[in-house]
Amino acid sequence: MIAEIGLAMLWMAAALALLQLFAGALALRPGGTALIPVVRPLAMMQGLLVAAAFASLITLFLTTDLSVKLVAENSHSLKPFIFKLAGTWGNHEGSMLMWVTIMGLGGGFVALVERRLREDTLIATLAGQAFVSLGFYAFLLLASNPFARLPEPAPEGQGLNPLLQDVGLAFHPPTLYVGYVGLSIAFSFAIGALVTRDVGPAFARAMRPWVLGAWIFLTLGITAGSYWAYYTLGWGGWWFWDPVENASLMPWLAATALLHSASVLAARNALRAWTVMLGVVAFSMSMIGTFLVRSGILTSVHAFAVDPTRGSFILSLLAIYIGGALALFALRASTVTEGARFAPVSREAALVFNNVMLCGILGIVLVGTLYPLLTEAFGQKVSVGPPYFNPVAAIFVLPMIVVMFVGPLLRWREDKAARVTAPVAIPAVVAAFVLFVLVLAEPQMKLLPTLGLGAAAGLAVASVIPLFGRNLRRTPLPTYGMVVAHFGIAVALAGIASDSAFSTEKLAAVNVGDSQQVGPWTIALTGIEPIAGQNWTALQANLSASYAGGAPVALQPQARSFSSPPGQRTESALKTRWNGQLYTVLGEEAEDGRWQLRLWWKPFVPLIWLGGALVALGGALSLLGRVIRDVTRLRAESKIAWRRERQGR
């Protein structure tokens, strides 16, 4: 029954989206003003209905209703509660339902709270959001129905892929999706503003909080996904330049560029067409990513079961939405008037540089991701990995970081280079000093990590300089947000460079009772024992690790075997210290009874994810500041209106 109700609500939500699109389109025509009050409630209703449909799917998973095909194929009655819940989106259909749910709720939320945007632009935005949602409703209902029943209920579910049975599944997909799909709001804003020719500072100020919100979640989602891959895959790496990772990085790069260009548009009324274009590009990257991941042209744990019709369906959606948006842009770009001018030395110019560099990185990541697909079409199989991405990305990242030293100190419109020389000299000296020390102390160190550590040290100092000489109590929250986010980039970069420069690895076959050295750690294998969990059994190595002769700590890496579906997974054991992380993996038993152990000492590697979290925190501070400012302004306005009304009486 719940499955049928869920499906019915999904159809109704799709019908409401269609209605929302038509009502919005008609409301914008001359004489259609009567329809204007309808659009907002429609968007909210649609959001609630699709959320209710998603809630019914969650209920089906929690109760393990094995008459539903999706549940039978992806769940199991003995699975722990958290994986029953998270298993809802650990499959293709469920995750696409989560996609439209976020899209619907996002549109509904815009309808509920957005008050800054011009009314006609808002109507066009909501119509645009409905238009995009419709394609994904169609995709769900026609090609990936999550509520399909089996002719006969299955006796038992097939279970969830062991790789996904991790608490990461409860956090990484929802946060990433809120960010990924949240960018559809920026896309719809851009469409709306193009339709009503409303590209200007007010539009940018209205759009910015929405982009910020999506960007915060995207940052968190990528950071969480990276840490999950790091501890679960047992390779000790935190980023593999896998196409699936690139699919999440590309929207992030575009959204980061969009945030910065939107602030130029909001503050200075420049970069108009460019900002709108980035709004289109950001969500286009989300859709391209979904196509790459879900069409079956890539193999990964994210691809789920492959169905070729889905690939062509998503490809058609891509063509319609990206092609349509670009066509609209081409038609309307000439009506977007020239923005305000600025000098080559100004805040705007620095932000333009940042945008160009971010788009450069986006370009090389896109090319590197698509290249294997292209060559394969011509019968040549290649894979593109870190040897391509790392140096080529660094060519853009390092100059961008140097400009981040200067940009936040520059004045809008026009500035004198001489005015910022002194404050910029401090981080420059710090960076040079770190480089100097590294070159002297570690002459064997590779070029990129050395430069990375220097740049990180410089940026860490440079990021807080905008706070100097300011009244800290009166400094607006968004400024703190920028400082924290830029500082977070420095922290993450330091972690990345340190991991690649100083990590030590030890691979050995060890007898029980023997010990191994890795970095400053001495690790003894004290025993191997079998243990059992709710739906798995494992061999567990009992390790006793001591840092530089200190008190021993226990680590218990496991090799787990799952029964439903059958599968193995290594469960690494980590020990985090302030100055790094010890990473241990249990391998196989060698022929002579020794056990393979893989050990890493990774100095300062947690900084990578701490940095990611700081970047998101910076975004959150900035968003909070803007929301507070908006609410205060709206309150003041309504007070004035109320007074006027009273006086009028």
Place this chain on the structure above:
Amino acid sequence: MSTIKPKHQRLVLVVIALVALVGAGLLAAFALKSQASYFYLPSDIVAKPPEADRAVRLGGMVEKGSIAHSPDGITVQFIVADGKARVPVRFTGITPELFVEGSGVVAEGHLQAGTFMADNLLAKHDEKYVPREMRDMTKAQAKAVIAETK
């Protein structure tokens, strides 16, 4: 410093963006040419060996009875074959769970004096998650490989 005329400014910005994007494209093309790692079958490697330091991928079947463990307990040597040619492979590390004789494997690494030094091994994870190269490989060489590994 004087501000530029509005019209020129837009032109300058467009030119900068284009130069950067074209630059990124050229850089990407150049880097791809030198850094992309190509996929080889054992017969390809024998017929046309890649340059010594070039990273490539080698895909094929692990020949029956060929896996030999070194005394250090962490290095394995085995032969990857595709029915036409055989390539010795050496790998130091923890082998994937489903790395067994008579099963498919993709090795990432480089060729050194006739031996393929693998940095990483990809094996079939389970029925659902087969590395893409391996799926194609088994399809293309199914017959030869089945004859070989029987």
